[in-house]
Amino acid sequence: MNVNIASDLWVSNLSIRGSAGSIVSDVSLALGPGRPLTLLGESGSGKSLVAQAIMGNLPPELDATGRVIFKGADLLTETPAARRRRWGRSIGLLPQEPWLALDPTLQLLPQVAEVHRYVKGRTAAESATAAKGNLSDVSLSSAQSLYPLQISGGMGQRAAIAMAHAADTELLIADEPTKGLDAELRDSVMARLRQEVEAGRLLLTITHDVAVVRTLGGTVGVMLDGRLVEYGTAEELLDRPKHAYTEALLAAEPARWRRHVTASSGERIIAGRGLEKRYGDKVLFSGLDVEIAAGEIVSIFGRSGCGKTTAGNILLGLVKADAGMVERKPGLSPRRFQKLYQDPPAAFAPHQTIRKGLKDLVRLHGKDWAEAEELRRRLRLSEILLDRLPNQISGGELQRFSLLRALLLEPAFLFADEATSRLDPVSQMEVIMLLREVVEETGLAVLMVTHDRDVAHKISARVVELKG
Numbered sequence: 001m002n003v004n005i006a007s008d009l010w011v012s013n014l015s016i017r018g019s020a021g022s023i024v025s026d027v028s029l030a031l032g033p034g035r036p037l038t039l040l041g042e043s044g045s046g047k048s049l050v051a052q053a054i055m056g057n058l059p060p061e062l063d064a065t066g067r068v069i070f071k072g073a074d075l076l077t078e079t080p081a082a083r084r085r086r087w088g089r090s091i092g093l094l095p096q097e098p099w100l101a102l103d104p105t106l107q108l109l110p111q112v113a114e115v116h117r118y119v120k121g122r123t124a125a126e127s128a129t130a131a132k133g134n135l136s137d138v139s140l141s142s143a144q145s146l147y148p149l150q151i152s153g154g155m156g157q158r159a160a161i162a163m164a165h166a167a168d169t170e171l172l173i174a175d176e177p178t179k180g181l182d183a184e185l186r187d188s189v190m191a192r193l194r195q196e197v198e199a200g201r202l203l204l205t206i207t208h209d210v211a212v213v214r215t216l217g218g219t220v221g222v223m224l225d226g227r228l229v230e231y232g233t234a235e236e237l238l239d240r241p242k243h244a245y246t247e248a249l250l251a252a253e254p255a256r257w258r259r260h261v262t263a264s265s266g267e268r269i270i271a272g273r274g275l276e277k278r279y280g281d282k283v284l285f286s287g288l289d290v291e292i293a294a295g296e297i298v299s300i301f302g303r304s305g306c307g308k309t310t311a312g313n314i315l316l317g318l319v320k321a322d323a324g325m326v327e328r329k330p331g332l333s334p335r336r337f338q339k340l341y342q343d344p345p346a347a348f349a350p351h352q353t354i355r356k357g358l359k360d361l362v363r364l365h366g367k368d369w370a371e372a373e374e375l376r377r378r379l380r381l382s383e384i385l386l387d388r389l390p391n392q393i394s395g396g397e398l399q400r401f402s403l404l405r406a407l408l409l410e411p412a413f414l415f416a417d418e419a420t421s422r423l424d425p426v427s428q429m430e431v432i433m434l435l436r437e438v439v440e441e442t443g444l445a446v447l448m449v450t451h452d453r454d455v456a457h458k459i460s461a462r463v464v465e466l467k468g
Contacts, residue, residue, distance in 0.1 A: 134163070
């Protein structure tokens with residue numbers, strides 16, 4: 001792989017190993033001012049591990065070899081203390097899981113202000129003013145006094161972006177910066193990242209979103225199974241892909257899907273009539289009607305923060321409506337109404353392996369482990385992942401385990417809250433097609449929240465659009 005060793009960031013023959021063997025093999029890349037570098041690939045391909053190796057925050061059970069040269073210093077030879085001193089000062093990270101990165105005890109404004117106060121050394125008043133500007137840049141001015149548990153997943157992602165911008169480091173590593181964002185907000189975030197590049201900041205972006213590559217341009221590396229299988233300019237990769245996997249990524253974008261809608265049995269499973277939800281004097285939605293029948297997929301589409309998740313939570317009984325009513329098919333156990341969470345770390349015990357959690361579920365509900373194994377294979381989840389903790393696998397892999405767990409309980413109704421927002425185009429298409437197969441085979445009723453208009457229209461019997 002040809003890279004420019006005079007670049008500000010130079011990675012040479014980076015390999016990462018665990019107890020089970022090699023996870024990332026011989027990755028070489030370079031990054032200089034004015035030309036962003038994007039690593040594109042499916043969940044679990046090793047993209048985020050490369051970023052963690054550069055940051056110096058790999059899990060302790062993993063070992064990195066090779067060279068990572070930043071501003072003339074080999075980061076892999078530095079002590080952990082020296083690496084940590086760079087965090088937030090010369091190297092910044094926009095994390096893939098903002099739900100884990102945000103302090104649940106602090107409102108958004110003071111969280112961002114802390115960066116200016118304690119990293120940049122500004123006064124309290126200067127820090128608050130600067131933080132307001134950072135939140136305004138990501139359309140969160142009205143959310144300054146909210147706590148993380150009071151905001152949507154997309155808003156949490158934007159809050160993390162505001163904190164990354166506040167740090168203003170020489171190198172910014174953006175790990176899935178558009179995950180969970182609607183098209184409008186995705187474009188605004190990408191425009192902001194482009195501004196950082198134009199100002200001379202080094203930008204390394206980790207993504208599964210081909211639209212990010214189109215917007216950022218620069219240099220692109222495609223990763224598959226821990227290897228860099230294609231490396232070149234964005235123009236070459238998008239127009240003339242050389243590797244079969246790159247071609248598959250481009251072909252799997254939702255805009256290219258064939259529209260296919262499952263046939264409903266007509267038997268209503270759940271419905272909301274005249275639903276309204278308010279927070280103080282803010283009305284999220286009112287007069288909302290939504291009905292889902294057996295064998296049917298209905299999508300709620302809209303920008304981040306418009307109330308999509310809240311509407312689904314009202315149908316499940318997790319949130320109380322301020323007006324309206326919910327009707328369910330009589331005789332169904334509450335267990336048969338399931339949810340796929342937008343932030344899967346919120347739904348997994350952090351100190352329990354995936355296998356232990358699934359085994360407990362199987363035993364508790366009298367299921368057969370063979371059913372879990374069959375779903376695991378259909379979702380392309382490696383058996384090795386079963387013995388890892390939730391924080392030791394990628395967000396996309398964790399989301400697929402969430403789907404496995406929900407389907408194992410044979411739900412009559414599934415509320416899929418941004419169920420594929422963490423997945424690359426190929427994995428997203430596979431999971432959506434699997435979900436569609438389950439709907440056709442079992443008569444499952446699905447309410448899908450999405451910010452992707454193409455996904456909503458390609459698979460849904462009806463699309464409910466919330467304006468917010």
